[in-house]
Amino acid sequence: MNFLGIIQFDRPAWLLLLPVAAALVVWIGRKSLSGMGTTTRRVALGIRLAVLALLIGAMAEPQFRREADSVSVSFVLDASRSLRDMQAVARQYIDESSRTARDKDQVALVTAARDAYVQALPRPVRQQVDVQDVGATDGTNLESAGRMAMAVMPSDAANRLVVISDGNETAGSLLAMAKSAQAAGVPIDVLPRTFSLDREVIFERLVTPATARDGEVVSLRLVVTATQRTQGRISLLMNEQEVDLDPETPGNGRLVELEQGTNVLVQQVALPSRGAVRFRALFEPLSGASGAVAGDTVTDNNVATAVTFVGGEGRALVVVPQRAAGEGDRLVEALRAADIQVDVRDEREPWRSLADLGVYEGLVLVNAAASDFSLAQQEEMRSYVQDLGGGLVMVGGPEAFGAGGWIGSPVADTLPIRLDPPNKRQMPRGALMLVMHSCEMPEGNFYGRRCAEAAIDALSSRDMAGIVEHNWSGGDGIVHPLSILGDKSAIRRAANAMTYGDAPSFVPMLETSYRQLMGVQAGQRHVIIISDGDPAPPSDALLQQFIAGKISISTVAVFPHAGPGSTDLVKMERIARLTGGTYHEITVNNQLNSLPQIFIKEAQTVKRSLIWEGEPFRPSLAAISEPMRGIGTPLPPITGYVVGAEREGGLAQVILRGQENDPVLAQWQFGLGRVIAFTSDATSRWATAWTQWPGYRAFWEQHLRWAMRPGTNQNVRVSTVDEGDKTRIVVEAAQQDGTRMDFLRWTGAAVGPDRVAVPVELRQTGPGRYEGLVPTAASGSYVVNLGYSQVEEGGKVNRGATQVAITRPFADEFRFMRDNSALLEQVAKLTGGRVLTGNPATDQVWDPKGLTMPVSLRPIWLEVALIAIACFLLDVAVRRVRMDVLAVARAIRRGLGAGSSAATGQIDSLRTARQRAQAQVAERQRGFNEPGRPIGERISAPTAAPGDRAGAGVKFEATAQELAQARSAGSFADQVLAKPSEPQRGPASTPGQGGQTQGQPGAPGDGMSRLLKAKQRAQGDLNKDGGTPPGDGGTNR
Amino acid sequence: MLILVTGAALLAAGCSPSASNDTPKPIASLGAFGGPGVTPGRYVKPRAIDTDGRDLWVIDRSGRVQRVDADTGVCIQYFILPTTERGFPTGLKVSPGPVSPDGTLGPCLYIADTHSHRVLVYALPARPAEYNPEERWDAAVAEPKLVMQFGTFGEGPGQFLYPTDVEVLLSADGTRVERLYVSEYGGNDRIQVFSGSGEVLFTLGSPGSQPGTIGQKDYQFQRPQSLLILPASPAVGGQAELVVSDSVNHRIGRFTLDGRLLGWIGSPQTAGTARGVMQHPRGLRALPDGTLLTVEFGNNRVQRFDRLTGRSLGAWGRAGRGPGDLAEPWSLAIVGRRAFVVDALNHRLVVMNVPSG
Secondary structure, three states: OOEEOOEEEOOHHHHHHHHHHHHHHHHHHHHHOOOOOHHHHHHHHHHHHHHHHHHHHHHOOEEEEEEOOOEEEEEEEEOOHHHHHHHHHHHHHHHHHHOOOOOOOEEEEEEEOOOEEEEEEEEEOOOOOOOOOOOOOOOOOHHHHHHHHHHOOOOOOEEEEEEEEOOOOOOOOHHHHHHHHHHHOOOEEEEEOOOEOOOOEEEEEEEOOOEEOOOOEEEEEEEEEEOOOEEEEEEEEEOOEEEOOOOOOOOOOEEEEEOOEEEEEEEEEEOOOOEEEEEEEEEEEOOOOOOOOOOOOOOOOOEEEEEEEEOOOOEEEEEOOHHHOOOOHHHHHHHHHOOOEEEEEOOOOOOOOHHHHHOOOEEEEEOOOHHHOOHHHHHHHHHHHHOOOOEEEEEOOOOOHHHHOOOOOHHHHHOOEEOOOOOOOOOOOEEEEEEEOOOOOOOHHHHHHHHHHHHHHHOOOOOEEEEEEOOOOOOOOEEEEEEEOOOOHHHHHHHHOOOOOOOOEOHHHHHHHHHHHHOOOOOEEEEEEEEOOOOEOOOHHHHHHHHHOOEEEEEEEEOOOOOOOOHHHHHHHHHHHHHOOOEEEEOOHHHHHHHHHHHHHHHHHHHHHHEEEEEEEOOEEOOOOHHHOOOOOOOOOEEEEEOOEEOOOOOOEEEEEOHHHOEEEEEEEEOOEEEEEEOOOOOOOOOHHHHHOOOHHHHHHHHHHHHOOOOEOOOEEEEEEEEOOEEEEEEEEEOOOOOEOOOOEEEEEEEOOOOOEEEOOOEEEEOOEEEEEEEOOOOEEEEEEEEEEEEOOOOOEEEEEEEEEEEEOOOHHHHOOEOOHHHHHHHHHHHOOOEOOOOHHHHOOOOOOOOOOOEEEEEOHHHHHHHHHHHHHHHHHHHHOOOOHHHHHHHHHHHHOOOOOOHHHHHHHHHHHHHHHHHHHHHHHHHOOOOOOOHHHHHHHHHOOHHHHHHHHOEOOOOHHHHHHHHHHHOOHHHHHOOOOOOOOOHHHOOOOOOOOOOOEOOOOOHHHHHHHHHHHHHHHHHHOOOOOOOOOOOOO | OHHHHHHHHHHHHHHOHHHHHHOOOOOOEEEEEEOEOOOOOOEOOOOEEEEOOOEEEEEOOOOEEEEEEOOOOOEEEEEEOOOOOOOOOOEEEEOOOOEOOOOOEOOEEEEEEHHHOEEEEEEOOOOOOOOOOOOOOOOEEOOOOEEEEEOEEOOOOOEEOEEEEEEEEEOOOOOOEEEEEEEEEOOOOEEEEEEOOOOEEEEEOEEOOOOOOOOOOOOEEOOEEEEEEEOOEHHHEOOOEEEEEEHHHOEEEEEOOOOOEEEEEOOOOOOOOOOOOOOOEEEEEEOOOOOEEEEEOOOOEEEEEOOOOOOEEEEEOOEOOOOOOEOOEEEEEEEOOEEEEEEHHHOEEEEEEOOOO
16 A cells, blocks of 8 residues: 555656655765854755655656545335335434434435435434425335435435335336446445235236227237236226126126236127227136135226227217307307218317327317316417327307417417417407416415416417516505506516515405506406415495495315305305306315416407407418318308407418407418318307308318328237337238338327326338337326328329327336345346345445545645755755854844744843943953952942852953853854844843843853743743733744 | 704604614624524424423424423424324414313413314423533433314314414403414404313404404404403503404404494505505514513514504514524513513514513
């Protein structure tokens, strides 16, 4: 080891040079320095050796070394559902084992489920570690958790990773992560949680054809795995209707006997109708009557689902909201007469999922408002058009388009017109004030902002909106003053800055709203209040002002403190009733999601201004389009429509125009699908003349057919193969006559449960056979829409489309029948970790043994080299300047502390004084033969201490002998520094202290040492008195 | 000359007392206890506070009643209220004497369980000799005895919409609980007076903003939030008083113990931010000299009033998140020379010196 305490050398071989070079320097030094004094020579030699040592030291590349001594243990805790009851045990283990740690040790915790979450960053081990949200638990990704734990490991402690898991992973690879840990020198200890399901039945899958013909009898294959022989009942639901599998026995289910291993059961089923048929098969274990032991431990994995698309000619879904019931009758009648299969539904459950909607080739919305659909459904509509190629026809009415709150919705992007009216149109504006008091409800801040944004989004850029709340920090509570929305960025910023104060009273907020609303020119004025209802109510006089000002107030009561019928709710309801608004009540958590919808709906109140109504006029034909072929003009007159604006860019085509060139009928292609917007309505409200018009049926049939997705090709068969995280799609394409279709160009998209579309690429793998992969990690339904095109001879383009649904009924997490301790052991072995026993006392996870303590190294060769250079200069100085090191040191010390009188300093001053005295004595001797006694001596002599008195009295009687003695004692000092100077202030020279005054003659003696003694005594006396000698900084002790 | 004039003007402005009065300043706080969190010693929007003379008792929105060391802010013990789904208590009193309503000895906690429409009375749990000064979950969980509870939802006698505070009147000899005053809001804003055993004696006030007549009982309340009885003592004059913060009317009322109006400080018309007026006064406590300290929810400050003249003797605090700032303060308690202000939106207790002079 190349250590020298905290210094470590990278190239220690250089150090071998040191003795050789040192010997050389000494040898040379003896000669070259021989002309100097002994001390100078020694000092110079010493400095040279130091320079040499430093230079060689620098060449050996020294590093400053700091070694950590704390241990940080990062726990990776498997929090997936298969281990849900183990969590408490694991946490107890962490708690208990943390007691074996030292105070400086650290602990970190990362949970592994579908995603990894850091529950605790490395922190002192005495702090409590708690598990909060672990995310979705239907999967285990130990790799990402391990990597996250590695990422947050402290660099100044020895690290150990402890994995507490059953070793079963559904994603990622712990082994791959372990290799990184091995490279980083982090051992992974494992605490395997063992389990084994001896009695378990897993419904592996339900295999159905992806597509089938109308009325076809198909074979379903039910794949069930059992760990041992068992009995049970299998039931099958087709679109949630139970199918009688065994007509001979009572009940609908079918009794089956499962052998150990994989069982495949085949069941024939006649498909009932066209559209998506959703199969769900269930297995229920029976208590064994025939001796077989019933056994099933986990029931989450006893279900399998599948979807089969039953093809047919074009099918369309018409959604007519309840409040507009009857408005779609004439339209539906016309479509059915045109042999289009139409399903009519209202907004309560228009479709169950995207797969359900995807069955239809076209979707028609009749006078439907955005608030009729959940945000998820709106996203599905958009995805339906863009990714699944479905056709959308939006038929107007007073609740549709911009007047229906669609502005800013996901569907607005798909429409061929802009819902915001053009700026040039002179129209009355709507004015909306939001009174926000959402702080008391669950997630109040989140929903408060969502609601405000939803309302703002539903308004057009020309409308006005403002927000008011109780401002706890003072002021009038205006979050955003009532003003024209424009691009809405200002009000959005303001909404983000709401403080969510707890309003004690509605009065100030309503007074502010009233002043704001009456201060602007607006066609419609409206207020929305969201509150728990406990602020003090407004007075009737204030409400009367609102009524007189034609301002309606809608109230949304959220989580009132008291139950239904309480005064809070009555109060809120009364405000709405008196002012002509609507009262809404949200009292349970699962209603919370509808809050933004309520705000969109309420915001619509001020959107009435987007409706044009007037004298009948005939819309003008602006362009010829494919669906308008054969339809005679002029068209019948209309009396109203919802004002929108033409889209720039030329992608959308406006076919019919109304007043001031407003679009009445427009169409375009959006993604894979086509969309038509008709801003007038389909009833006698605005289009009375149309309902009697002979061209009515043709108009709607041709437009809907143009928009609808091309029908599913019956000869394209699609099947899917489960491949872990992914699903392989296999397409076999053939012509009607059975010849294979080769070289097709496929485009496709898969829409998963998160409604995000993923492009699907298919490659030809055989004659008429194409394959592609779809990522299907999450459980839920996936709809894959595939379209193909083929250029035939003669330039004719042959197009077609097909669909397939993939279902992931339950998470892979439930497929495991036993733990995978082998993997954990392998990981421990790979990284040099241990397999823990689960006993915190013996496991000693904080034991530093076997851990590499991290060492931080800092190269310091440059610093060493610089010191060597400095020393080298000193070496030169010592030789050339002939400097006395000791004297330099003295000078430095003198310079450092004013009045710091070191003993040597005193000697110098004394010596100066002595020289002066000698001079005086010599003069006196010259003048008088008999030396006289100076008065000062006579006075001071009796006060001196008895032992020194005699010596002191004759102190400066210098003789040549004395001088020689003094010189030899003072070495170089005299030569260099002994110059006449002012006497030093100090205890020894203070009159009355030692009795010595300048120029005292006396008997010869050892003056210096006696003086020093006297001085020390005087100092001692002074210190006893608690004082510091005057002029003495006290630094020389 | 000009310099002289300017200098004099600056000096005058600097010395002017009005400059310091009108600009809100943070409380010269001694520090703060707590911070957001659900571990012991931390708070989630704390609302109610009182003291047993030594420790603080604090209720917050997590439904915990914490006993807090007034010197260190450490949670000594805590317990969780039984039902909190609909909301959390806003009022808390520690009884002034060692007697509980059922006649047994021992001080009690009176909790206005606002959103459960009732009053809960717990025997004060024994103070543990030792407690863990760390913020850990294993801080002692107390299991106090529920001495009594009364009140149901409703507007009849003995019923509550939202009770806000309880005040306890002991008999003159201090041996029994003579009366309990309970204030409420929510549309039936009033103060009900109960006997020690929970029977309704009489009711004071009705919902509204009318000030009523001095010496009469024709006044109205809008959210009477805090109640305070000043016992008869030389400092308050010869007569005991009931003081009420009528929060939404922005005023403080003084009454005889039988409910006759003695006077109002502030009014709905004069509400504002200036010195001497109030916005949503909530917590209310008296100083030994009989002056009142009130916490203003709307103005984020503590104001001191001369009870008899209604004159403001000072205001401390401003809206904010920093040291000594307040965000929606609800209440306060006084221990010795220190006042503890419940700073709800900052999830802490701000500690200040009790003003004097």
